[in-house]
Amino acid sequence: MMTSTAPAAARATTQPRQRTSWIPRTRRQKHNLKWGLIFTSPAIVGLLVFTLAPVITSLVNSLTNVSLIGGNSRFVGLENYRQLLSDSSWWMSLSNTAILAIAAVPLGLLVALGLALMLNMRVRGLSIYRVIFFLPSIVPIVAAAVVWSYVLNPQYGVLNNLLDAVGIQGPGWLSDPAWSKPALILFGLWGVGNLMIILLAGLQGVPVELKEQAMIDGAGPWARFRNVTVPFISPHLLFGLVTGLIAGFQYFTPAFVLTGANGDPAGSTLVSGVYLYSTAFYNFELGYASAIGWVLFLIIAVVSVLTFRLVGRRVYYGGAA
């Protein structure tokens, strides 16, 4: 596997580093800074008030037993975090989340890649096909979930009727604990349009000359795909993998809409996001819910770092140079 190109590395070592200072010295720089801050102040204030403040508050809350409404609260240190270790519902939710993420992300990547490969073909009316495949990803997720609750209906749903047509008896997708997670994974494929577009952009950046050289050398379609296409779109695949895992661990809306806040049936769809929500809004345990959120954040951070460590080194960035 190739690493970064030599000329780029050479440039990085030979060119003198410009020392820049953000402190304005001239009158013009001061003028620019003032107006720059004025124009960006809505975003800065929004970030501070609606992101940074809640993040800090939730961190502080996670060290207390504060309730969502009323009640007494006191500093409990790491007690909430310690309790998580013995909370069977939390372990259940974490396990469900991990299963969904681990199964749904690679499957989503494969389907998105398959669609992108199809849409990278040169056929008449291609832009129409691209729009059609992209459309589901812009349907509001709640509306899509309601439609899918019809699709997944065991007796009258389209999916089981199609399975019936080929002699397979479809399961009770959302009513059977053994099939509820596969149902959610299947529903997740509905929204691969965004990733498909990213991969399609990557496919269009694969140099045609290299493919042609490979063809001249006798490489078949699979060999060309594996040895030419995949390395060039590997940064896009890594992006899809990392953002997919992050989204997977934050999974919430489809489970909440399709199977409710208790993770029906039998807790099989109780994912971490839903457990956090029900802890805060059903049981009013805001401190404990904050701890769940922070542990989830740490897990996502660790998974992201591990993914970069394990997969990132196999990524070929030469195509992006």
Next chain:
Amino acid sequence: MTDRWPRTRTFARTALHTRTPAWALSRRAVLLAAVAGVAGSGALAGCRVIDDGVGAENLSGALNKEPAPGRPRTIEMYNQWGGRAGQAWVAMAQLYEEIQDEVAVRITYAPPTADTQVRLLTSIAAESPPDVAFVLPEHYPQLTGLGVVTDLGPYLAADGLGAADFNPAIWKAMNLTGTVYSMPAMVDPNFPLFYNRAVLADAGLDPDAPPVTLDELTAMSEAILQQQGGRITRIGTMPWNYYGYSNSLYTIGFAFGASFVSADNDRVTTENPEVVTALEWICDFAESMGGAGNVAVTQPGFSLPVLGTGNVGLMPMTAGDANNLSENSDIDLGSAPFPYAEGAGQPGSATWIGGWNMFIPSEAGDPDAAWDFIRWVTTSPEGTTENFEQMSNIPGLAQAPALEELEADPVLGVFAEVLRDAQNVRPTIPVAGVLSQQLDIYVGQAVFGQLTAQQAMQRVSDITNAAWDEFRETNGE
């Protein structure tokens, strides 16, 4: 079949073996097939929506209301109901404004998110709550423990209201925390057993002889059962699906004479043998019918109660649902008290009181005016009658004129009987939300064979009691 490489790149074609095999589909065909699949799925899903008979006119109309102008006092009520129920609360407020000229009522539509009144909770947290809101009776001890509800005891005393004025089970539920914090506005005497006479007759059963015991219920269900492939397409009843797993267990548990909390109401006792036996009965029933996961009796988008599908024989229903079904379908409904477990419970033992109560948040702007509105809705002859006629809401007031109307109602009359017999309430404890959530998880796990009934109920007890201990430690007894 032609190769579709762009002309500018055809220089390599001659050197390569790129002939398309005879069996291959064209790229366009593949794309068209995929598009057709996606579009077809969506179209078929849309076509499968079943008309439930509820017209759009029932869902329109205002769910908010501005206060009558020129009144010296104004209160606000959060209305969490949409559709006809929500409009009925607007009508109730208008009637209240007509009978007096002191207090105006603002109705604010505050719909719940998956059973959570997020807007109400947020307003309480922000110390700017409405004057009147709704709470499940078993949830108010939690709010009481957190100090966010107003003690209604002094108001009741000032108006001369006491135990003699209410149904015994309702009064018991109102007083489980020592004093009264909420008033019954929408009483659910849970549950009568409703049945579809046509389904019973089709199964060769006597439609005028509903089951009296759980054994009879099982026998009738076996007669009604129909399967297609491995799917259950017609079933007698679904005792795991009586308004969720937790309400199912309460109903069957009470039928077995079970108690879910200790006598002094300070510990959850779901591990008790009666509760475990009740859950075992539910699990055995599900297994004998072919498994809860194989039930496929409801059309997608069907919003009437499941008895309306014509694929279910007997199910318990709330008054609102029974009324809805009788008004919006031509199902020939029969009703009877819910069966009991012979040798464990007794006739009527399965019944319990649920519903929604009205309360005044402790930071309410005008609690006196709020009480006057609540008192009118829940204890005055005019208010209780209007509440019943608007929405079939059953009053908790023992002498309410609406109860005579209820008794005479051909569909809802059975609720008067249930209300008289009801002795049970769901556990009214400060961690009712935790208990409900754990029951939903672990009853489900037992029904699907992942845990034994004993294991499931022990876990519920352990988790809920631990949460209760934690609540006590933080907020006191």
